[in-house]
Amino acid sequence: MPVFEPDGYATAGTESLFEDESGASWEPVYQHDCSFNTDFFNEVMMNMIKNPNVNTKWLFRADTLHDTGDDAIPGAEHQPQIVHLSGYHTERALVRRLVPRNPRRDNPLDQTCLFLQQVEGPKTRTVVLYIPHESSADDMPFYHPKVRGIAQLHEWDADEARGTISIHYWHFPPGEHGIDPETDPEKLKRTARMLLSVLHKHGQGQAAGYVKKVHHDVVIPQARFQDRYSALKLKHAAPRL
Numbered sequence: 001m002p003v004f005e006p007d008g009y010a011t012a013g014t015e016s017l018f019e020d021e022s023g024a025s026w027e028p029v030y031q032h033d034c035s036f037n038t039d040f041f042n043e044v045m046m047n048m049i050k051n052p053n054v055n056t057k058w059l060f061r062a063d064t065l066h067d068t069g070d071d072a073i074p075g076a077e078h079q080p081q082i083v084h085l086s087g088y089h090t091e092r093a094l095v096r097r098l099v100p101r102n103p104r105r106d107n108p109l110d111q112t113c114l115f116l117q118q119v120e121g122p123k124t125r126t127v128v129l130y131i132p133h134e135s136s137a138d139d140m141p142f143y144h145p146k147v148r149g150i151a152q153l154h155e156w157d158a159d160e161a162r163g164t165i166s167i168h169y170w171h172f173p174p175g176e177h178g179i180d181p182e183t184d185p186e187k188l189k190r191t192a193r194m195l196l197s198v199l200h201k202h203g204q205g206q207a208a209g210y211v212k213k214v215h216h217d218v219v220i221p222q223a224r225f226q227d228r229y230s231a232l233k234l235k236h237a238a239p240r241l
Contacts, residue, residue: 004197006030008189017153017166018127019086024170026151029192031166032200034154036207038124041154041165042115044202045128049113052098055198058106058143059098065110066095080112081131083149088116088127095133098143106141109134122158127151137172145191148172152199165199167192 009028016026036044052059066075069092080093092115100106112131117124130150137146149170156163169188 004032004200006032006193006196017168018088018125018151020170021084021086024083024148026149026168026170029167029169029189030196031164032196034163034165034200034203035161036203037158037161037163038117038126038154038156040203040206041126041156044199044206045115045152047202048199049094049096049128052096054202055195056143058101060101061099062096063099064094064096066093068093078110080114081133082112083114083116083129083131085116085118085127088118088125091115091117091126098141100141100143106143109141109144111144124156124158126154126156128154145169145188146172147188150195152195165196165203167196 008030014028017028018026020026048054050062050064052062064073065078066080067073068080075095078095080095082090082093084090094113096111096113098109098111100108110133112129112133114127114129114131116127116129118126128151131148132140132144134140140146147169151168151170153166153168154163155165169192
């Protein structure tokens with residue numbers, strides 16, 4: 001398998017590839033060519049939304065609190081934080097709760113996930129936004145980049161049967177982080193590269209006809225098993241000296 005080598009955007013402050021009607025600036029970080037279409041992109045993104053452990057070992061799972069999709073979950077108490085992009089319409093809005101593997105280290109995090117799309121002839125642009133329900137970088141758990149939002153953009157040309165994927169950040173205002181090393185630009189770039197790499201791998205796999213062979217959690221529901229595991233681990237863990 002060839003080494004994954006995305007193209008980086010030249011400098012910080014590069015102009016956004018889509019316009020946020022609120023005036024927020026989304027900085028593009030990395031992009032890469034792809035050969036999977038919009039349907040495959042949507043399928044891969046939904047899998048990642050439901051299974052965040054695909055991207056990080058620090059998370060157990062995600063519990064869906066609100067969903068406007070086919071399997072609608074009203075979730076009146078957990079409303080999504082809507083973002084409007086110029087020329088795009090919202091296809092689906094979800095709120096998920098990220099459940100950490102170690103609750104002693106990190107708290108759960110509620111996060112809005114938005115699917116937005118723009119169609120112009122044979123070209124389709126789909127953006128999936130992750131918006132954490134935290135207003136400060138200091139409140140962000142370890143497993144989430146210290147940014148106000150993450151965008152994954154898929155651009156597809158049906159006539160040419162090719163496209164691109166890219167990762168974008170919505171940053172907190174300058175100076176809000178203090179000297180927190182978690183906001184190191186190189187760390188954020190590594191995270192963006194990893195996210196794009198996983199997206200590319202799964203998208204290309206779907207396009208090549210990959211079919212999952214092993215299905216977990218068919219006897220005991222995942223949430224029930226993991227919650228019990230965490231409770232027992234906390235109860236019987238050796239005390240720190």
